Amino acid sequence: MDRTEADIAVTDTLKLxxxxxxxxxFFPKNKSKRVLIKIIYLTVLPAYFLVTVLQFMNMERDMSQYADNLEIVIAGVQILRKVMTLIYREEDFKELIKEMKDLWNPNECDESTKAEINSVYNIVLRLQRFSISVSLTAAAVALVSPLFGKPLPAGVWTFEGHNVLYYFMFVVSGLYVVFAGFCCTSFDCIYAGFCAEIIVQFKILCYRLKHLAADDGNIQENELNYSVKMRKYINQHKRLLKFVDQFQSLYSTIMLVQYTTVCSLCCIELYAAME
Incomplete structure (x- = not known):
């Protein structure tokens, strides 16, 4: 359902x-659960990726196998980076979300500005729902792929005769597919939510600056009131710039890792397809 004027809230784009x-x-409320999550994610995931990397040792000269397995390795790098960010920079995420709650309310703008803001929110909300749906579909396809001859839901299998390890990898691979899809998609949806809020807040700031003189009537007669509002808007602008800096520091390394790994994978996939 699209957003309407009555239900605008700055954190709606982050709820899903x-x-x-x-x-x-993630974002546990008690300390013991926080420690448990660290132990589970930072032991099981690296163990799975280590076995995936070792698969390269037994591969024949088949670029398609290399490409399939490399997909999991590169995805593992991205997921581990995002998981570590969610675990070790949890307070930074909470601070940004808390900061969003204290930003300006779009309902204070005029109808045309609210319509623009609603369109931004609606696009992001639709994109989030679409991304989650695609991830769910992709995970379902990966989970049923072993029924059609694929050894694992994700990656390849070259350790013949190691049945116990195979069953471990089979189970973890299925869990990994579901976890990776929802974790990465949700992480990216939060990124989109923050971007949308930054756009919206600067639109509100522009609206208020544009109507500053009109709201105050005669500027000369209301010079004090005008100055107070101007200082308020300048402080809000500084606050938004600080918010953007915090947002960039949180996501800059992740985006760099994602860009470099995806570019490398695209080159390898293209080479494998042309062989």
Whole structure:
């Protein structure tokens, strides 16, 4: 359902992804659960990726196998980076979300500005729902892929005769597919939510600056009131710039890792397809 004027709230664009991440164990409320999540994610995931990397040792000269397995390795790098960010920079996420709650309310703008803001929110909300749906579909396809001859839901299998390890990898691979899909998608949806809020807040600031003189009537007669409002808007601008800096510091490394790994994977996939 699209947003309407009555239900605008600055954190609506974060509700779905934050809820999913909370279901996956992130943003826990008690300390013991926080420690348990660290132990689980930072032991099981690296162990799975280590076995995946070792698969390269037994591969024949088949670029398609290399590409399939490399997809999991590169995805593992991205997921581990995002998981570590969610675990070790949890307070930074909470601070940004808390900061969003204290930002300006779009309902104070005129109808045309509210319509623009609603369109931004609606696009992000639709994109989030679409991304989650695609992730769910992709995970379902990966989970049923072993029924059609694929050894694992994700990656390849070259350790013939190691049945116990195979069953471990089979189970973890299925869990990994579901976890990776929802974790990465939710993480990216939070990114989109923050971007949308930054756009909206600067639109509100522009609206208020544009109507500053009109709201105050005669500027000369209301010079004090005008100055007070101008200082308020300048402080809000500084606050938004600080918010953007915090947002960039939180996501800059992740975006760099994602860009470099995806570019490398695209080159390898293209080479494998042309062989």
């Amino acid at each position: 992804p934050v809820t999913i991440l909370s279901k996956l164990g």
